[in-house]
Amino acid sequence: MNPDIVRWSYAAASGALLALAFPPYSVWPAAVLAPALLLRAMRRAETPQQAGDLGALAGFLFAALSMPWLRFVFGPFAAGLWAFFALGPALFGVLLKRLQGRGDWLWVAAAGVLWAGMEAARAHLPGLACPWLSLGYAFAPAGPLLQAASVIGLYGLSAAAVAGGAALALAAEGKRIPAGALAIVAGLAWGLGERRLELKPQGRPVSVALVQDESYDVERLAAMTPRDAELVVWPEYQAGVPGGMVDRYREHLAGLTSGRKGVLVVGAATVDEQAPFENFAWVLGSDGALLGRHDKQHPIPFMEGRLKGHSDPRPVATPLGPVGVQICYDLDFEDGSRRLASRGARILAVPNLDPASWGPLQHSQHSGMAPLRAVETGLWVAKAASSGDSMLIDPRGRVTARLGFAGRGVARGTALLSDGGLTPYVAWGWLVVPLSLLALAAAVADALFGALRERAFLVYPPSPLGVEAES
Template sequence: MPFGARAFLTLLSAALVIAAFPPLHWHWLALMAWLPFILSLRGASPKASAVLGLLHGMLVFSGTLIWLTEIFGPMALLLQFILAMFTVFFAMIFNTLDRPTLSPWWYGLMTAVLWTGIEYFRSEWFTLRFPWITPGTALPPNALTQVIGVYGVSLVVILASTWLSSNKRKTQGAGIAVLILLGAAFIPRGTGEQEKGVAVRVSAVQGETLSFDQYMELSASIPTPTQAIVWPEYALSFDLRENPEKLGRIRHLMAEKEAEVFVVGSLTRHPDKSWSNTSIIVGRDTILGSHDKNRPVHFFDDGEAGVEAPAWPTPIGRISTPICFDNDYSAVPREAVKNGAELLLIPSMDAQHWTARQHLQHAELFRHRAAENGRWLVVAASSGMTQVIDPSGKRVDSLPLFDPGVLDTQITSQSILTPYTRFGWIIGPICTIAAALLMVAAVVMQRRDMKKPAVH
C-alpha cells in the first residue's frame, strides 16, 4: 500500500476518533474509529509505522484535548506529543508481531492486549497518568462496563478492529460479530438488577470562585427537607474543622434543611506545613469523616496525595467522597466501593476558562466510574458539570454549565459489588504485564530477522 494511502487511512481514523468524543460525541463512531488506523499499519515498514503512529497520536490528542492550550499555552503541544508517543510505541511493535506462523486469531488478541496494556500504563501507572481519550471512554457506559470496565471495552474494540483488518474471511466475520455484540451492549436500557436500596435526598451546589457567604446564600434555595448537601471542590480555602464559626453556620444550615450530612471541598494543614486537598463530611454534631485527594492534578499546586479511599458510616449510609480527578482513574472509586461505600458524593472543580469541551469530556468519566462499580454518583462541580448518575452510568439529571445553581435529586444506596469491582479490574494490569512481554519478544524477533541472510 502506498504511504499516501496509509496516511489517508490514519487521517480518517483520527477524524472518527475526535468526532466520537465531546463536544460532537458521536460515540457510535468509536466502534469503527480505530479500524482505518489498524489497516494503515498492516505491512508498513518500521519507519512508516512510527510516522503513522505519531501522526495519529498528535491528531487525536491535539484534536480532542485542544483545551489544554487554555491551561498550559504552547506547553500543551509537548504534553500532547508525550501522549502521542504511546501510539508510536504501539505502531512500531504492531507489525513485528505479525508472523506467517501466527494465526490471525492470535494476532488479533495479541494486538488488542498490546494496545490495552499500553493504554492502561499511560492512564494509571505512568508518571503523567492521563486516562482520557481511549476507546473504552469514547463509548458510553454499557452492559460490559460493569464486568470488564473501560479498559476491557478498549480491548474488545481493538480486537474487533484487528480481526476486521485481516484478509481472512472467517477472521473478518469474527470481527463483525464482536462489533455487533459490543454495539448491542450499548443499546439504552434500564438499570437492570439494581438493588432496592435506601432512598436518599441529595442537593448539590454549583458555583465557581464564590465566597463562603455566597455559597451560603446559594444554598438557601435548597429545597427542604434534604438529607445531604454537597459543595464543590475548593469551595473553602481553609480547614473547616479549624473554623468553629463557619462550621457552626453550616450546621445551622443543615438544621434548617433537615440535612444529616454535609460534604464540602476544604483542605488539611499538616505539621510540616504541607497540605492536602480534602473533602470533609460534616454531621449534625460531629465530623463524620474526610478524604484526602489521591490524585492531585499534574503541574498544579493541588496538595499532597492521599493514599486511602475510605468509606464512612453516616446516617444516610456508608459514603465516600473521592475528589474530582480521583474519579478520572479506575482505582480510587473502586477502592472506595470495596471499602464499603454505598453512595459516592463527589466535590469537583473545572475552571470555567478551561472551556465547555473540557467540562463535557471530564463529565463522561464519572459515568464510567458509576457503571463500573454499580453506584449512584452525585457530582457537585464548581462550574459544571454538576450531575447525578445512576448505577448503570446513565446521567439522570444535570445543571447547565457555568451557571450557579442547585441540583436536587433522589438516589438510593447500593451494596452489591459488580463483577468489575470484584475481579474485572485486573484486565488492565494483566494486559500491561503481557504488553511488556510482547515488547521484549518483538525486540528479540526483530534482532533475529536482522541476522538472517538476505535472500536474492
C-alpha cells in the same frame, strides 16, 4: 495511488475519527472505525518503525483535535502534551507490526490487549498519569454497550473497540471470520445491555443536592445549600483552610450551614504556603460534626505538584450508610471508585473543579467520564462541579439530574441507596491493569529480543561455506 500516500491518509483520517468519537460530537461508532483505519494502514507498513510513525501521526492529530482547550491551560506547551499522547499509539504500532504474520486471531487479540496496556501505562506513569481520552470513554452515549463496563471496565471496553477495529481491517483484506465472530459478540453484549437497562435500580430513596458555584466563598455556598436535602455536595477547593486553624474553620463552617438535616461533603484545601499542601473533602453530619475525611488520591500533573496523593481510599460511615468520596481527577481513574465499592460504599460523592475559563469542550469531556464509574461500580455518582457539569448519575450510567456549563445553582435529584451485590468488575477488576501492563511488557520484551536477533544476523550472517561444502 502511491502506497505511502494511502498509508498516511488512513492514519490521518484515523486521528480525526478518534476525535469524532468524543465530546462534543460523541459519535461512538467512530471508536471502532478509527482503529480499523489505523490498523489497515499499519498492516500496509513496510517496517515496525513505519507502523510506529503512522501511530504517532494518528495519536497527535487525535489529541490536538480533541483537546485544543489545553492551550488555555498550558499555552504553547500544549503541543508537548499532544506529542505525549502520540507516544502510546506509536509504541502500539511498533509492537503490533512485529506480531503481524503470527496468526490472524492472535493479531486481533493482541491489538485489543496492547491498546488497553498502552492506555493503562499512560494512566499510571509517575508524574504524568493521565487516563483522559481512553477509548472506552467514547461508549458513554451507547447505553446498552456501556453496560459491559460492569464486567470488563474501562480498559476492557477499549480493548474490545480496538479488537473490533482489527477484525474490520482483516475483513478489508477478505478475512471476514474474525469480524463475523466479533459482530455476534457485540450483538449479544447489546442485547444483554438492553436487559440490564430495563432493570430499575432498587434501594432507599435519598434526596441529593449538588451545589454549583465557583466563587470560593463559603458564606455564599452555605446560603445556597438546601437544608432539607439528605446529601449535599460542594465543589472542590471551595473552603480555603488557613494552616493551624483546621478545627476552628470547620466549626465556623458548621455554624454557617446549621439547620441541615443531612450529610454535607465539602471540597477544601489548605492555603498556607508554609504548611504541606492538602486537597481534601470533609464529610460533616447534620450537627456539623466531622464524620470523616478523604484526601485526594490522584494529583493533577503540573498543577498539584506539591500534593502527595492518598493511596488508600475508604468509605466514610454516615447516617445514610458508607459514603465513598472521590475528588475531581480521582474519578477519571478506575481504581479509587472500585476500591470504595469493594469496601462497602453505597454512593460516590464527588467534589469537582473545572474552571470556567477552560471552556465548554473540556467540561463536556470531563463529564463524559463519570458514567463509566457508575456502571463499573453499580453505585450512584453525585458530582458537584464548580462551573459544570454537576450531575447525579444512576448505576446504569444515566444522568438523572444535571446543571450545565457556567451555570450557578443547585442540581437536585433522588438517589436509591441499596445493599446490592458487587458488580463483576468490582470483584475482579483489580486484575485488569496488571494483566494488561504485563502483556504490554511481554510484547516490548519480544520486540527487543527480536531486534537483537535481527541485528546479530546482520552482523554475523550465516557463512555460505557450509552450504558449499555440503554440495
